[in-house]
Amino acid sequence: MQTTQMLKGIIDGCILSIIQEGEVYGYELASKLDTYGFESFSEGTIYPILIRLQKDKLIQSTLKKSTAGPKRKYYSLTEKGEEELAGFQRRWEHLSATVNQILNKGE
Numbered sequence: 001m002q003t004t005q006m007l008k009g010i011i012d013g014c015i016l017s018i019i020q021e022g023e024v025y026g027y028e029l030a031s032k033l034d035t036y037g038f039e040s041f042s043e044g045t046i047y048p049i050l051i052r053l054q055k056d057k058l059i060q061s062t063l064k065k066s067t068a069g070p071k072r073k074y075y076s077l078t079e080k081g082e083e084e085l086a087g088f089q090r091r092w093e094h095l096s097a098t099v100n101q102i103l104n105k106g107e
Contacts, residue, residue: 003040004040012049012053015033016081016084017085017089018032019059019090020082025072026043026046026047054075056083058084059072060076060077062076
């Protein structure tokens with residue numbers, strides 16, 4: 001199984017977690033993902049995810065002036081997004097504990 005396939009189910013939660021830290025725009029989000037080790041996520045990959053998360057009312061956007069060119073769209077979590085992130089964190093903790101137990105053969 002390729003890493004990208006494994007990431008499909010968790011990238012939304014990771015993006016929500018980064019946005020929870022504070023408003024971000026697309027390029028900034030891509031840079032933050034890169035610093036965490038997600039080099040494969042470019043702006044072109046992230047924007048469709050952001051559009052879907054916004055359509056699902058998990059995030060909202062605001063246009064703000066930029067010091068370097070046109071206005072930027074900044075993303076923040078909605079209340080529904082906060083709830084989804086909390087649920088993701090619970091599911092991730094359970095899943096990672098279960099997988100680690102299997103990989104470590106119950107040690």
